[in-house]
Amino acid sequence: MFVPVSKPFLDEVEINNVTEAITKKDISGLAGTFLPEFEEGFARYCGVKYGAAVNSGTTALHLAVAALGIGKDDEVLVATMTNMATFFAVLYQGAKPIPIDCEPDTLNIDTKLIEAKITSRTKAIIVVHLYGHPVDMDPIMEIAKKHNLFVIEDAAEAHGAKYKGKVVGGIGHIGCFSFYSNKIITTGEGGMVVTDDKELIEKCRLLKNLAFGDKDKFMHQALGFKYQMTNLQAAVGVGQLKKIEKIIERKREIADYYIKHLSGVKDIILPVEKPYAYNVYWMFNILLTGSLSGKRQVLMSKLLEGGVQTREDFVPYNEQEIFLKEGIVEKDSCPVASSLYSDGLYLPSGTDITEEELAFVVDRFIKVIDNLK
Numbered sequence: 159m160f161v162p163v164s165k166p167f168l169d170e171v172e173i174n175n176v177t178e179a180i181t182k183k184d185i186s187g188l189a190g191t192f193l194p195e196f197e198e199g200f201a202r203y204c205g206v207k208y209g210a211a212v213n214s215g216t217t218a219l220h221l222a223v224a225a226l227g228i229g230k231d232d233e234v235l236v237a238t239m240t241n242m243a244t245f246f247a248v249l250y251q252g253a254k255p256i257p258i259d260c261e262p263d264t265l266n267i268d269t270k271l272i273e274a275k276i277t278s279r280t281k282a283i284i285v286v287h288l289y290g291h292p293v294d295m296d297p298i299m300e301i302a303k304k305h306n307l308f309v310i311e312d313a314a315e316a317h318g319a320k321y322k323g324k325v326v327g328g329i330g331h332i333g334c335f336s337f338y339s340n341k342i343i344t345t346g347e348g349g350m351v352v353t354d355d356k357e358l359i360e361k362c363r364l365l366k367n368l369a370f371g372d373k374d375k376f377m378h379q380a381l382g383f384k385y386q387m388t389n390l391q392a393a394v395g396v397g398q399l400k401k402i403e404k405i406i407e408r409k410r411e412i413a414d415y416y417i418k419h420l421s422g423v424k425d426i427i428l429p430v431e432k433p434y435a436y437n438v439y440w441m442f443n444i445l446l447t448g449s450l451s452g453k454r455q456v457l458m459s460k461l462l463e464g465g466v467q468t469r470e471d472f473v474p475y476n477e478q479e480i481f482l483k484e485g486i487v488e489k490d491s492c493p494v495a496s497s498l499y500s501d502g503l504y505l506p507s508g509t510d511i512t513e514e515e516l517a518f519v520v521d522r523f524i525k526v527i528d529n530l531k
Contacts, residue, residue: 160465161515164340164441165508167405168394175393187367190389196396200335201352203318203399204328208359209352211387211395212366215314215336218349219247219284221385222332225351225361226282226308228253233279237267237286237293237312238474238492239499244284244312245475253281257475259492263430264288265443265471265502268494269297276301282308287316287326290342290409290440291429295321295329302330310334314349317342318406320436327352337391342405342440343398345391406438408509412516413439416505419520425450425531441504443471449531451501458503460526466519471502 175192184190193211201209212218228234230252236245238257248255256275261268265288272283283302285293293311302309309330313319317335319326327333332355335341337348351362369382387395398405417428425448431437446454458468474495481487489496506519 159515159518160467161506161511161519162467162508163469163504163506165510166339166344167401167509168344168397171400172394172397175397176390179390179393184389187386187388190392192392192396193387193389196392196399197350199396199399200350203402204325204333204352206328206333206352206354208354208356209350210359210362210366211392212349212351212385213387213391214347215334215338215341215349216243216246217366217383217385218314218334218336218351219243219310219312220250221362221366221383222310222334222351223247223251223253223282224365224383225358226310226332228281228308231279232281233277234282234284235272235275235280236284236475237288238476239265239288239472239495240286240312240474241314241472242475242478243314244286248284254279254486255475256280257487257492259494260288260474260498262494262498263427264291264293264432265495265498266291266293267298269294269301272298272301273305276305276307280305280307282310284310284312285330286312286314287319289429289443290316290319290438291431292316292319292321292326292435292437294432294434295326299329308332314338315341315440316438318402319438322434323436328354331355332358337395337398342409342438343395343402345387345395345398348387348391348395350387405509409439409507410437412507412509412511413437413442415513415516416442416520420444420523423524423527424448426527439507441469442507443502443504445498446501446503450527453530454501454503457526457530460529461522464522464526466506466522468503468505471499471504474499
């Protein structure tokens, strides 16, 4: 038996949609009905008016930063524990990302540390709903209002997660999603920005397709990007959106299984769900502690030998060698993230994982860590 970390949930719905798009020859990002249907449907799901589909979660983040007019000499406060695409989006614009340390339980941005990092050059805060658990958004929005800052939600891993009953991505000024193959819903590669701001979405739509002119198409209106999603990808997205609640329900069932069977195991920390949160458990992330701390790579290798694939946590911004060498970040700037990231790993949580496979993973995991203690 081999159990992968994750697999996408695709069936005949997506196959039929893609076949229709190909049959009609509507395969680009400028033709076909699936693209507007996906944009409108996903924005509605997030509780906002507008969506603009793009070709990745990374480009969604970059598009958001660019559309907000953030550039050289500006500063953006960013949750340090994240995929580096979040930081790259700021750096692409020539702005300076300021890492903010994480909470030790959710690994999300620690809201208590934000205000001390604000300067006259600060223009925005990027929060990351890490691994599917929502950030505590009320303090974020209060701070942003007080200091006149934009709030960008990186919800790449949190489709359908809720903060006090409200779907994330639609709480800040603009939300960014990824539809990579291992996300809650997928288009293979792809992403989207969502917002209630009409002027902002129009700027995003302009920039994502080379900023073509209105009257004279090739008289470009700005320095644009080639970021649009194709109708083929959107055809998959339309099918995925129809089953998003089923996928989330299964993710939560898988998390419940792991929590039930691993809650008594020593020297591991399981994911939490804060009172304000509805966690979609994009990945089931475990932190090693006590006698298991520092043994992640051995553990992962032993599990893989036994048929269980895992993946290590993201390396935070303040631990990234390329930025440390350039002197643009200090290693000790986020001590909580530094103390935790090297002991984190995901267990398999694909929606098609069977009860037999879950039992297999738990059995292998417990046996391996018992031998490591």
